[in-house]
Amino acid sequence: MTVNEFAKEVHENAVAHGWWETARSFPEVAALIHSEVSEALEEWRDGNPAIYGCCGIPGAVCEFDWRVWQAARQNPAEVIKE
Numbered sequence: 001m002t003v004n005e006f007a008k009e010v011h012e013n014a015v016a017h018g019w020w021e022t023a024r025s026f027p028e029v030a031a032l033i034h035s036e037v038s039e040a041l042e043e044w045r046d047g048n049p050a051i052y053g054c055c056g057i058p059g060a061v062c063e064f065d066w067r068v069w070q071a072a073r074q075n076p077a078e079v080i081k082e
């Protein structure tokens with residue numbers, strides 16, 4: 001699977017689950033990405049362990065990654081020229 005195929009799959013999954021109903025502006029996307037980074041930092045500051053799965057720092061980092069791939073695929077240009 002190429003990077004572009006992966007980005008497309010992530011975006012299609014988000015649309016299918018109702019997490020990405022309309023195109024988002026760059027400021028909205030940037031705010032969502034920032035919020036995920038802030039959640040990871042808050043978990044670290046609170047001394048919460050890096051729990052595998054959807055919780056704690058790994059969960060926030062996964063959500064950050066997920067939002068980046070969604071945003072990249074929203075743009076009609078390819079993420080990476082292959």
